[in-house]
Amino acid sequence: MKFESTIGLEVHVELLTNTKMYCGCSTEFGAKPNSHVCPVCLGLPGALPKLNRKAVEYAVKAGIALNCTINNHSRMDRKNYFYPDCPKNYQITQDKFPLCRDGYIDLETNGTKTRKIRIERIHIEEDAAKLFHTDSGTLIDYNRAGVPLIEIVSKPDIKTPKEATLYLQKLKSILQCIGVSDCKMEQGSLRCDGNISIKKMEESKLGVKTEIKNVNSFKGLEKALEYEYKRQLKTIQSGEILKQETRRWDDIKSKTFVMRNKEHANDYRYFPEGDLVAINISDEEIEKIRHTIPELPYNRAARFVNQMHISRQDAYVLTMDMDTADFFENTSKLVERPKSAANWIMGDIERLVNETSRSIKELKFTPKQLSELIKLVDSGVISNNIGKIVMEEMFRAGKNPDEIIKKNKLDQNNSRDEIYGIVRRIIDENPKSLEDYKNGKKRATKFIVGLIMKDTKGKANPKIVNELVNEEFNKR
Structure with missing residues (x-):
């Protein structure tokens, strides 16, 4: 008897605004705890929220890039829950009337288009505070409370943990490309809740769903969903009854743990937010935002394949990050074989970047300097192995390749x-x-x-x- 998984993702994305969703407090990451707070984001009596216009524009921009319908009329709602990370004891979010709906992403495997993963909705909301659990108790930093978020909710169209990772990677690349979020998972700018159920392959009815909360890495998401698939399968095969519940992923122990029984919408007692007016966006405003969207990663990848004659897989990898794509494109314009530029960027440069926890933007050398190194290797002035040595020095000190070769007498012997x-x-x-x-x-x-x-x-x-x-x- 074969079983299959059904997966949907709820992705929380911090928007790249300077101020919070409903007040003027800074959204700067890493500030002194509880230094970016005010009566509004602390939920003090009498404080009134004011909606961040830039956050709405960014949400619309994300919706357009993700092929959504943008609703001309939407509203904010109160989601009531009681927890230390929620200073007002309710969250201002959107329920029945979200900003964006009915979008999709074309999911690709190995650079080949496969099928659409539908997006049910994108709504705007505020983030919660951050809890720090210690041996002596729990500390709360309210700097994050009120930071603007969009929540992107997919339909249950994802079939495997690997597909979930590919979906999240592509989502990240699009959001970074259009500039609405830095998507730094290590800082919590991109977080994901995974919903998974399993059923017999011949059945149409979905199984009992488990929600896995706040996964903040691609590897963590894949491992959490794989673990949960095996746990649910084992439970069913042993004759036990699966319960709908919310679980948390423990990266160290590589397993999920029960947090609580799964809440339903009526548990949150949603009702319209009385302190904020409805959001009305004209078609003209939507079109104005549409024209600010740059070339999207999948379109750029197709252009790389057609114009630079690199493989679809290479183009897919290079366009996952906009800075990497820019560096490749600027380098490839200066060399005869763009494939060489792709190999250096996806090979030695990516390795050095990962080893030093840097980004492509932080490289000390330019696309022109990389193109000079590629020409020296391709023309046989230096060997590929010597090129790797030169690359290490370029990465460390930002020097020109010919300067490094001359200083260290690294010219190739062709006699x-x-x-x-x-x-x-x-x-x-x-x-x-x-x-x-x-x-x-x-x-x-x-x-x-x-x-x-x-x-x-x-x-x-x-x-x-x-x-x-x-x-x-x-x-x-």
């Missing part, structure tokens, strides 16, 4: 006569390798090539070295 002398010497010093080769062990050539490259400190042209080693082995 066949000089290399031939080294080949003969190394083979003479290692007669066992020649004997192994004669006995059919062709890997002996790799051993000799390695010794030669070590002897020349990587400067010998590897193509010439391989040719001469094979020639010499076959002559003897």
Whole structure:
């Protein structure tokens, strides 16, 4: 008997505004705890909210980019719940009349379009405060209370944990591209609640749903959904009854834990927010916002494939981050083979960026300097291995590649006569390798090539070295 999962995601995105949703307090991340607060975001008696216009514009911009219908008329509502992170004891959000509805994302696997993942709605709301749990108790920082959010709610169209990750990655790339959020998951700017149920493949009725709260990494989301699928399957197969509940993901223990029984909409006692007027947006305003949207990642990827003749998969990876896409495009304009630029950016540069927890924007060298390095490697002035050494120095100090090569005497040796002398010497010093080769062990050539490259400190042209080693082995 085969089972399948049904997954929907609720993604919370902090908007890149300077001030909070209903007051003028700063949204700066990392400030001294409880320093960016006022009577409005602390929910003090008599304080009245005022809606942040920029947050509404950003939400509309996100809705357009995600193929949503923008509602000309919407309103704010009160969602009542009692918890220390909610200073007013209610959250100002949207219930029956959200700002955006009925959108979609074309989900791609390995750079190939597959199918639409429908987006049910996008609504605006305020963030809650942040709790810090310690051995002596729980501390609360209200700086985050009132920060503008959009919540993007998908339909239950996602089939696997891997698809959920791909959906979230594409969503992030679009939101960053249009500039409505920095989507820094490590700072909580992008958080995700995953809803998952399982059912027999032949059945149409969905199973009992579990919600996994506040996952803040792609790997965490995938692992949490995989764990929950196995837990639900084990429960069903053992004859137990699944309960609809909210669970939290523990990254360290790699498992979910029950938080509470799942609430329903009527548990929150939604009602219209009386302190804020309705939101009315004209078609003219919507079109004005539409014209501020830049080329979206999937359109840019298609252009890279058509104009620069790189693979769909490479184009998909390069356009996941707008800064990376910009760096690639600016580099590729200066080199004959854009594929070389893609390889360097997705290879050594991405590795160095990840190792140092930097971003492409923080690179100390320019696309022009990278293009110069690529030309030096492609023309055979230096080997690919020497290029990697030069790249390390460019990344560390931001120097020009020719300056690094000259200073460290890293020019590639392309003299066949000089290399031939080294080949003969190394083979003479290692007669066992020649004997192994004669006995059919062709890997002996790799051993000799390695010794030669070590002897020349990587400067010998590897193509010439391989040719001469094979020639010499076959002559003897």
